[in-house]
Amino acid sequence: MRQSGNKYIKNWDFTFQFAEHGQCNVTMTAVVGHITSLDFPAQFGWGKCNPGQLFGAPIVEKVPDDKRSVAQNIANEARGAAKLMIWTDCDREGEYIGWEILQAARQSNTALTEENTWRAQFSHLETQHVCHAAAHPVRLDRGAIDAVRARMEVDLRTGASFSRFLTEGMKRRLRGELNQEATLSYGLCQFPTLGFVCDRYTRVRLFVPEPFWYLELETRKERVKTVLSWARTRVFDRLVATVIFRQCMQLLFATVTHVATAPTSKWRPLPLTTVELQKNCARYFKMSGKAALDAAEQLYLKGFVSYPRTETDSFPRAMDLRKLVQRQTQSAVWGAYATELGNGKFSDPRVGKHDDKAHPPIHPVVFTDGSGLSASEKKVYEYIVRHFLACCSQDAKGSQTTVTLQWGPEKFSASGLTVLERNFLDVFPYVKWASSKVLPQFVHGEEVALSRAELKSGVTAPPQHMTEPELIALMDANGIGTDATIADHIEKVLAREYVVKVAARSGALFVPSELGMALVKGFDAMLEGVSLTKPFLRKELECDLGAVVAGRKTKDAVLATTVEKFRAVFAVCASKQAMLVASYREVIKENQ
DNA sequence: GCAAGGTC
Structure with a gap:
């Protein structure tokens, strides 16, 4: 083992018998994520050009300062190598990092090309699996590399242009009203994240409670009280509820139309992601x-x-x-x-x-x-x-009894659960599953006397403000960010002060700040038929990237249409910037 | 000063 110029990376020398290449002298080394990052040339830096120009500006690959030792180590170790074998994560980003490694290696050894670069396919580190990967290498996947490159370019062009547009434009027009230290960023992931929070907030604020009515029955059998709920759940028309109730009230008995006991189970969790x-x-x-x-x-x-x-x-x-x-x-x-x-x-x-x-x-x-x-x-x-x-446990097992009663034209039901085997629940206290009260023995066809029959009323409750697990689930379901970055995007909208985390008894809640709300309302007002605050554009991009991986579309075609789409959106926003400013003042006024 | 992706 030899040290490298990077304290986290060691170089390991050994010999190995490869199925395809025979006995080889091998040096195994590592990287620490991406080696390069995309950026614009200096003349397109912040304040040096119109932000709209960033949709057509050249893009350069840069090795950031903290990655210079990584790239240097690859170049040093590749000097004189006959072959290169990539063992990065077998996903899209890993494929691109593999390609970055090849570029770094070529700095010292131009004999290395995609033709003599091999790619090991593995997903865990069991010895057998790793040996199989060593014996059955494939090629770097051009489609995956192109897809990642396209994603990087779109993220950079849209992020940099809109962030500069917002920061420069909003601060200048709202001098004395908006914090002049603030950075107002836009990103294809952070804006939909903000959008989810604003959307929920608006639904809570605009919520109008609605009265509803429902019937509830109670029977007393074997000295056990059983409350039965209405098959219709509830109706929103008082007259309808009253008419139904009067009809039923003519009958003092309800008939058991169905009674069944069936095994049921509570599933153990899936392996953890x-x-x-x-x-x-x-x-x-x-x-x-x-x-x-x-x-x-x-x-x-x-x-x-x-x-x-x-x-x-x-x-x-x-x-x-x-x-x-x-x-x-x-x-x-x-x-x-x-x-x-x-x-x-x-x-x-x-x-x-x-x-x-x-x-x-x-x-x-x-x-x-x-x-x-x-x-x-x-x-x-x-x-x-x-x-x-x-x-690694068995599911919890139980037995559920359901009884259905017919009362006049209406159906009612109740159910009782008996937990028979707790199994995984004994080690997993986070999930609750408990036996309910045991139902009395109902018999099919039996007429049951009613101890209580009531027409009750209630009022619909507003949705709750966004919690963190809900936000994470929404982002995951809509393809906003990845397993590794979802938490970063949430941190980002908090750091930008677009979203505020409010302590509540049930845990933290996310609500938009005035700035966050103003941005969402402003962007939604400026644009028609396309939204920067909803997840659809990111989803479309992910869909196109999937097509690049599958070979149905080319990187250049996807880049051309996507960049054009955002350039057009940017032009609209630039021409309607006054609406963003108005939206900010409007939100401030509403909250006073 | 900008994105989102990777990671010790």
Whole structure:
């Protein structure tokens, strides 16, 4: 092992027998994410050109200062190499990073080309799997490389142009009204994130409560009171409710039309992904998604848990999960449960539908009793272990009885649950599933006397303000950001003071600031038929990038149409900038 | 001073 010029990177020399190339002298080294970043040449820097020019400006690849040692190490080690083999994550970004590595290597060795560069395909680090990857390399995937390059260009051009436009334009026109220190940024991910928060806020503010009416029945049998709810749930017309109620009231009995008892179960969780970890830490521990991810990363660097950024919700078949369960038996808290699993209660985890082809689900690797960990690291470690043990358990089993009564023309029902086997629930206290009161024995066709029949009324409740787990779920569902960046985008809209985090008894809530609300209202007012505050443009881009990967579209075609689309949107915004300013003053006035 | 993506 030799040190490199970067303290995180070591160079390892060994020999290896490759199936295709025979015995080779190998140097294995590493990078730390992307090596290069896109930027505009100096003459297109901030304040040096009209922001609208950035849609057509040249773009250059730059090695940022903190990556110079990484690029230099690749160049040093590649000198004299006959072949290059890429072992980065097997996802789109990993493919592009592989291409960046090839460019860095070519700085010292132009004999290296895409023709003698090989790509190992692997998604976890089991020995067998890694050896198979070494023996069956493929080529770098041009489609994936092109797709990432297109994404980078679109993000840069749109982000830089709109951010400069907003920061310069808004501050100049709102001198004395807007904080002159502020940076007003735009990004294809941060604006939809802001949009979700504003949308919810507006729905809460504009909510008009609506009265509704419903029928409720009660029977008393075997001295047990059973409350039955209406099959229609509720109606919003008082007259309709009254007419139905009068009709029913002529009958003093209801008839049992259906009674059934069926087994039911509460499913154990799917193998843990990053998004799920962040949502659940936010929900159960009131941690921010960012704090949860940071803690998980620390745990990973200390060797306690697997790689924390993954979208995969199924374990590789070859993984020895029982061994991982066994390591948890020494815990004073969940050790007994792990021991039970080892003694025959182990069950193969459920198989989810997501696979990022790069990492397995998050799981504990090494046991720790938590000493030496921070408070958040302890919480996150315990969550990861309990989630993993729950995955390797059986579903909870129960029995559900449902009874349906016919009262005149209307149907009513009640159900009772008996939990028979708790299984994973014993190690996973975050999920609640409890037996309800046992229903009395109803018999099909039986006429039941009613102890109470009521026409009740209620009022619809407003939606609640946005919570962090809800926001994370919305971003995930709409393709805003990735497992690794969702928390960053939330931090970004907070840092820009577009969104404010308000403490509440149930956990933090997100509401837009006046500035955030003004931007969303302003952009929505300026534009027709296209929205910068909704997730659709990002989704369209992701869809086009998928087409590039699949070879249905070329990078240049996607870039041409996407950049043109944003150039046109930018032109509209630039011509209607007064509307943004008006929107800001309007929001301020409304709040006074 | 700008994006979003990767990561110790």
